[in-house]
Amino acid sequence: MSTIDYSVEERLVHGDRSLKQIDDAIVNPLDAKPNIKYILALGLTVTMLMIGAASLGWTFYKGIGVWGNNNPVGWAFDIVNFVFWIGIGHAGTLISAILFLFRQRWRNGIARFAEAMTIFAVMTALIFPIIHTGRPWVAAVYLLPYPNQHSVWVNFISPLLWDVFAVSTYFTVSFIFWYIGLIPDFATMRDRTTSKIKKVIFSVLSLGWRFSNRHWQHYEMLYLILAGLSTPLVLSVHTVVSFDFAVSVIPGWHTTIFPPYFVAGAIFSGFAMVQNALIVIRKIFEIEDLIPLKTLETMNKIILVTGTMVGYAYGMEFFIAWYSGNQLETFTFINRAFGPYAWAYWIMVSCNVLSPQFFWFKKLRTSIPFMFVIAVFVNVGMWFERFVIIVTSLSRDYLPSSWAYYRPTMFDFGLLIGSFGLFFTLVLLFAKNLPAISIAEIKSVSEGAQPSHHGESNHSANGTHGDGHNG
Amino acid sequence: MDKKLYSVAATFGNADDIILATGKIASAGYTNYDVNTPYPIHGMDDAMRLKPSKIGYFTITFGLTGTALILWLMYWVTTTDYPQVIGGKPFFALPAFIPITFEATVLLAAVGSALSLFIYFFKFPNNSHPLHDTEYMKSCSSDKYGIYVEAKDPLFDEVRIKALMHECGAENVYDVNYEEDFLTAKFEIFDKKFIGALIVLAIIVSASTYLHLNKLLYMTPFNWMMDQPKVSAQQKSTFFADGFGMRTPVEGTVARGNMPYAYKGQPDEAGKYLTNPLQNNDKNLALGKAKFLTFCSPCHGNTGMGDSRLNGQFPNGPTLHSDKVTNWPDGNLYHVITEGQNVMPGYFRQVTKDERWAIVLYLRTLQRALNAKEGDLK
Numbered sequence: 001m002s003t004i005d006y007s008v009e010e011r012l013v014h015g016d017r018s019l020k021q022i023d024d025a026i027v028n029p030l031d032a033k034p035n036i037k038y039i040l041a042l043g044l045t046v047t048m049l050m051i052g053a054a055s056l057g058w059t060f061y062k063g064i065g066v067w068g069n070n071n072p073v074g075w076a077f078d079i080v081n082f083v084f085w086i087g088i089g090h091a092g093t094l095i096s097a098i099l100f101l102f103r104q105r106w107r108n109g110i111a112r113f114a115e116a117m118t119i120f121a122v123m124t125a126l127i128f129p130i131i132h133t134g135r136p137w138v139a140a141v142y143l144l145p146y147p148n149q150h151s152v153w154v155n156f157i158s159p160l161l162w163d164v165f166a167v168s169t170y171f172t173v174s175f176i177f178w179y180i181g182l183i184p185d186f187a188t189m190r191d192r193t194t195s196k197i198k199k200v201i202f203s204v205l206s207l208g209w210r211f212s213n214r215h216w217q218h219y220e221m222l223y224l225i226l227a228g229l230s231t232p233l234v235l236s237v238h239t240v241v242s243f244d245f246a247v248s249v250i251p252g253w254h255t256t257i258f259p260p261y262f263v264a265g266a267i268f269s270g271f272a273m274v275q276n277a278l279i280v281i282r283k284i285f286e287i288e289d290l291i292p293l294k295t296l297e298t299m300n301k302i303i304l305v306t307g308t309m310v311g312y313a314y315g316m317e318f319f320i321a322w323y324s325g326n327q328l329e330t331f332t333f334i335n336r337a338f339g340p341y342a343w344a345y346w347i348m349v350s351c352n353v354l355s356p357q358f359f360w361f362k363k364l365r366t367s368i369p370f371m372f373v374i375a376v377f378v379n380v381g382m383w384f385e386r387f388v389i390i391v392t393s394l395s396r397d398y399l400p401s402s403w404a405y406y407r408p409t410m411f412d413f414g415l416l417i418g419s420f421g422l423f424f425t426l427v428l429l430f431a432k433n434l435p436a437i438s439i440a441e442i443k444s445v446s447e448g449a450q451p452s453h454h455g456e457s458n459h460s461a462n463g464t465h466g467d468g469h470n471g
Numbered sequence: 472m473d474k475k476l477y478s479v480a481a482t483f484g485n486a487d488d489i490i491l492a493t494g495k496i497a498s499a500g501y502t503n504y505d506v507n508t509p510y511p512i513h514g515m516d517d518a519m520r521l522k523p524s525k526i527g528y529f530t531i532t533f534g535l536t537g538t539a540l541i542l543w544l545m546y547w548v549t550t551t552d553y554p555q556v557i558g559g560k561p562f563f564a565l566p567a568f569i570p571i572t573f574e575a576t577v578l579l580a581a582v583g584s585a586l587s588l589f590i591y592f593f594k595f596p597n598n599s600h601p602l603h604d605t606e607y608m609k610s611c612s613s614d615k616y617g618i619y620v621e622a623k624d625p626l627f628d629e630v631r632i633k634a635l636m637h638e639c640g641a642e643n644v645y646d647v648n649y650e651e652d653f654l655t656a657k658f659e660i661f662d663k664k665f666i667g668a669l670i671v672l673a674i675i676v677s678a679s680t681y682l683h684l685n686k687l688l689y690m691t692p693f694n695w696m697m698d699q700p701k702v703s704a705q706q707k708s709t710f711f712a713d714g715f716g717m718r719t720p721v722e723g724t725v726a727r728g729n730m731p732y733a734y735k736g737q738p739d740e741a742g743k744y745l746t747n748p749l750q751n752n753d754k755n756l757a758l759g760k761a762k763f764l765t766f767c768s769p770c771h772g773n774t775g776m777g778d779s780r781l782n783g784q785f786p787n788g789p790t791l792h793s794d795k796v797t798n799w800p801d802g803n804l805y806h807v808i809t810e811g812q813n814v815m816p817g818y819f820r821q822v823t824k825d826e827r828w829a830i831v832l833y834l835r836t837l838q839r840a841l842n843a844k845e846g847d848l849k
Binding site for chain 1: 485486487490505506507508509510511512513514515516519521523524526527530545548549552553555557558560564567568570571573574575577578580581582584585588589592593595596597598599600602603608609611612613614691692693696
């Protein structure tokens with residue numbers, strides 16, 4: 001460890017590739033016919049998507065009564081899935097914005113992909129609050145433009161409204177960030193392609209980008225600014241999501257630990273999901289050298305850290321339940337661990353707290369099959385965390401006479417499967433049709449890409465372009 | 472067509488050379504030149520002597536505008552337009568407004584600076600720039616580092632620039648031309664393709680609007696919850712043995728206020744023994760009028776003249792101002808309303824006892840109004 005010379009940059013792109021070869025390596029697979037692995041994967045995800053679509057169709061036709069939601073469990077799979085998917089998105093912004101500000105160069109190969117995953121995860125998440133209104137087409141008609149003939153306004157004090165602002169801002173800003181990153185790559189593809197249609201498409205998408213240095217200058221500055229804006233934004237999003245619970249008065253929800261605990265959990269599950277998807281994608285598209293094992297290992301370390309933070313939060317919740325002396329709170333937590341939903345609680349604890357601990361061992365965190373399985377466990381665990389928080393608290397709140405056990409129906413499961421289908425279908429289509437690795441960023445960190453030191457001035461002191469927009 | 476020289480351009484094979492060449496071009500005093508590189512090169516901004524980007528000012532302006540606008544909106548809504556006490560908080564509950572204020576600030580800052588980048592700094596979209604589709608651009612978008620000097624530069628001297636480029640180790644030197652008429656080309660509004668596209672668009676929009684408003688909105692589940700799992704009037708039921716959704720009262724029972732009618736099928740007895748229990752006052756007349764207009768006027772006309780609105784879909788109701796009806800005792804009228812007469816159905820289900828008597832009162836008033844006697848005018 002101590003022998004690393006930090007003044008020398010670590011090689012990020014493995015395999016000796018000229019700039020032209022980088023273009024080829026990233027763009028050629030997009031033009032090539034899909035291989036059998038890709039078709040199989042897409043077939044699987046589209047099947048899952050169809051299961052979701054059928055469940056949704058039936059839900060629309062019959063109404064949300066086909067779900068298992070009951071009284072008092074009015075929030076169940078719908079909101080569990082929403083919180084889960086929003087959380088998944090957080091890893092993407094963390095990788096593209098926070099790690100950029102921290103100049104973590106290993107992020108370059110995966111940033112674009114992780115940003116795309118953010119966008120798709122937020123899209124998937126947004127489906128759930130919309131469909132749980134029951135008749136979302138009416139919601140669409142009555143939300144935009146906001147019909148205010150009666151001067152009845154929304155409640156600005158409600159966390160649910162904060163959530164609308166937080167999630168839509170998050171989606172918009174992530175999308176802008178992602179799109180701005182794509183512009184130079186669109187221009188490269190525009191100049192490479194021989195197909196007339198693609199030429200038109202990429203010309204439109206690249207907006208006429210000319211790689212001009214007078215543009216790069218503003219471009220890099222904006223990239224830095226957006227990273228700076230996204231960093232507090234991503235932290236705010238799951239904080240606000242946690243307010244949906246924390247600001248209410250249900251025992252088990254009404255706790256101040258929720259915001260940091262939700263953010264840590266979001267990053268935890270998000271990294272697990274990105275790691276899973278990357279392993280699949282580098283296998284399907286055979287780009288193992290562009291996403292090296294080192295990157296995956298670093299991600300596993302972050303999973304270990306955030307997993308341990310989540311474990312701490314679980315412990316602290318229990319402690320406070322006892323220490324506060326609040327009977328309702330104490331009851332809720334004992335009920336979580338030993339009540340009718342104990343099975344869910346212990347799945348959550350073993351997946352989230354115990355399974356990442358294996359990553360203390362270098363051998364295990366560098367074994368691809370092993371890390372894949374652990375990350376799957378983490379996501380199962382994080383899904384159950386939201387389930388435990390939402391369902392156990394609601395199913396037994398203040399009035400024992402209204403307690404009820406919640407049982408999901410097949411349509412609930414169908415929608416859950418469908419959400420995974422939608423997300424991975426989008427991920428696969430993205431990876432096949434757009435450059436999933438930033439061409440310009442990879443070029444800028446390849447061997448000999450930057451001038452040797454003559455003529456170097458006091459640039460690196462100037463944070464904007466000292467390191468290129470790649471961190 | 473006339474070709475004009477846009478610029479002289481050169482490409483270089485590595486980052487050191489381009490920095491060198493840029494330095495020379497800059498120190499030679501050229502101003503209308505630019506460098507095109509596949510990714511940003513460290514130190515290039517200094518070599519080109521560019522001032523730091525000002526886009527940050529846009530960000531802060533847009534961001535603070537967002538803060539101000541959303542705070543103003545929330546202030547105006549919660550204190551002026553729709554003041555509501557929620558959770559015992561003051562109308563203007565600043566702490567609770569912070570999340571939204573923050574989100575709106577970030578949103579406006581991000582969207583505003585992205586738009587200003589494209590529109591103000593880049594003047595994008597610009598796909599008709601002379602550099603597009605040139606050999607030069609194509610190599611700069613892949614693996615070469617290019618520099619060009621525009622012909623409009625005051626110091627422009629083709630020969631001298633080319634020499635300078637070669638001296639710095641240029642791999643290729645290009646003349647970038649553009650066609651004069653390309654820049655002056657105008658968009659034809661009556662272009663066949665354009666008109667065709669407009670027509671196709673119009674058809675698609677009308678067809679989908681029609682389908683949406685006339686078909687889709689009447690289909691389950693879009694039809695405002697018309698289809699509900701409950702038995703409504705006139706519906707078949709699989710639950711009851713007789714197959715009717717509607718239920719009749721249990722035999723031998725009388726629901727409150729539903730005393731059976733004593734003169735079934737006996738209009739004469741009804742006329743003889745029944746008298747109107749209601750007082751002739753404004754309230755009862757108003758009730759009678761309302762009920763008459765609802766239940767009787769479709770067949771008998773608004774004033775009972777027999778001017779039916781049914782357009783022959785049902786035998787017209789006769790006038791209610793005939794001598795026969797005028798001379799009937801109240802009981803007979805009451806009987807017809809209750810039981811009906813020949814094709815006219817009875818209205819005892821829809822119209823309560825008191826309402827029936829109120830209609831009788833109103834009918835009498837109508838009759839009197841049409842045949843007013845001298846004394847009525849008082």
